[in-house]
Amino acid sequence: MRDGSTGESLGEAWQALTGGLRRDLGAQIFGQWIRPIKLGAFDSVEGELELLLPSDFSAKWVRDHYADRLGLAWKSAVPEVRTLAIRSRPNGAQIQRLRAVDDTAPTVQELATAQDSALDPRYTFENFVKAQANILAYTAAERMAAPEAPLFNPLYLQAATGQGKTHLMHAIGHAWRAANPGARVVYMPAERFMMEFVTAMRAKETMAFKTRLRAADLLLIDDIQFIIGKMSTQEEFLHTIDAIVGSGKRLVVAADRAPQALDGVDQRILSRLSQGLVADIQPADLELRRDILEHRLASMPQVQVGEDVVEFLARTISRNVRELEGGLNKLLAYAQLTGKPVSKQLAEEQLKDILSACRRRITIDEIQRTVCEYYRIDRSEMSSKRRARAIVRPRQVAMYIAKMMTPRSYPEIGRKFGGRDHSTVIHAVRLVEELRGKDSEMDNDVRALLRQLEA
Known part of the structure; x- marks a missing residue:
């Protein structure tokens, strides 16, 4: 599946990638989760590369938290690597020997x-x-x-x-x-x-x-x-x-x-x-995402980034703050290495994987359809004036998820729910968040819906 020359080139690429990953993730996170990774087999036909970790737990953690970042790094460095298979090493004895050599299990x-x-x-x-x-x-x-x-x-x-x-x-x-x-x-x-x-x-x-x-x-x-x-x-x-x-x-x-x-x-x-x-801590809204980018750029006065680029990134990368900062880091690094000015066009070109993932993230229509199917109510109830609890609660959950998963403002969300006032949306978002904190059934419902939508 992998010849010697291919293995050497992948190894060299991994050595180069780890420097950027250490910088982006920080030394503590890098040392704990990324350094233990070993390269496995590479399927040149499917473009799949194995990344092997010492345990099932660490493999799951890296898949859940760093798969997107690792995939983006590999695709940028080695286009032949199209997908990653993040697994635990299959041989327990081998893991112990590797730990002794690689210092992944210190005293x-x-x-x-x-x-x-x-x-x-x-x-x-x-x-x-x-x-x-x-x-x-x-x-x-x-x-x-x-x-x-x-x-x-x-x-x-x-x-x-x-x-x-x-x-x-x-x-x-x-x-x-x-x-x-x-x-x-x-x-x-x-x-x-x-x-x-x-x-x-x-x-x-x-x-x-x-x-x-x-x-x-x-x-x-x-x-x-x-x-x-x-x-x-x-x-x-x-x-x-x-x-x-x-x-x-x-x-x-x-x-x-x-x-x-x-x-x-x-x-x-x-x-x-x-x-x-x-x-x-609530998900960062558009204003906070914009402030985070401007705060970061204020510490780098030598970097020239237009307001249109900041607005584009803040509106488009909406999943979480870490991904937003990672996107900015990649864009600035590419511009610095190539000498190209930071522009909206450059952001669209170089961050296409992150941006496409965020754009896939969801529309309010999809959220409404998924919530209605989950709670088994008619789609028209999202815009109706009915106040029965069996209708109101799913509607509030849909508003909450819309605020979490889309860059839409409160007034924009309200318009998609039968022209409701923005204050109604704010109330729904706060109520569902409060209920998630004290009602495990509500929290499980929201988590199940998020997993379904993210799939």
Whole structure:
């Protein structure tokens, strides 16, 4: 499937790509998820390249979070690579040997050293763009990093992928460390928590693991939805929560859903997480996306980007902030390398994969049709004046998803729902978001609809 010369060229391309991926994703994310990737077989007929990771969990995580970014990078560097197959390595013994050579499974002490300095220098409060969509989470994060005792502990940050919750966690860590130079700040994703705990158990070093975490003055645990699996891991996490909060230290966790909507997590953990403040970050609207781009460009005065380009990117790349910034990075890098001016035409040419994915994202008509099929109501009810609960709730869900998945304004959405006023749409969006936070059935309905629409 792959001859030696092809393998060498793909290897060289991968070496070149990793530099850009490290820059775009940051050293911590790159080291955790991208560095362990090994190239597998390449099918030159189908144009499919295998990317192999040490475990099923890490393969799924990379597929869910970085497949688009990796696919775009490969297509730009090697046009023959048309699709990626992201899988775990099939041979367990081989994985262990590779880990020993490639340093993807460091010792407990090495993990401790790495995690204590894992804060990304790019993610500070100064670099976070505030807006109505994130003001509660931003303000709560500032309070958690302030010298005085917080009014709530733990702080639970809730947001979809790429909306800024990880940025705020790192910002809290930076601000707390700056105000308390001798303080212990530990940041780790939940998957890393599980991996370290299992490693410590196998090495009979669980006391060292517990001591390090519980000695933290500020503990930051990201992507808490992945605290799943063995009850021993969850039990340890529960004891860590109790130890940190009970001793008056600070705990911040983040997830892509409300505590009550976490699947496979011990109810005692959910209860502890709900005792503090749950602060959500709404999807960035057009104005916030525009502000984010302008804030980023303000730090690069030597770069000339017209308002038409900013408006085009803000309107078109609407899925999440991370994708928006990634698109800008790619555009600026291409312009710098080729010497071409940054223009709307250049953006359309160089970001076509991202743009086409966003344009496929959906129309309000498709959202209405999908929601009506899901709730088994007639399509005409989206525009009707009926106020029966069985009709109103699906209509509100459709408005909420329309705001999430399209760049349409509140008035534009209202017009598609029988000429309703923009205030009606705002109410629907806020209501559904609130219901998702406390009603797991509603949250499951919305997630099922999003998956169906994204497919």
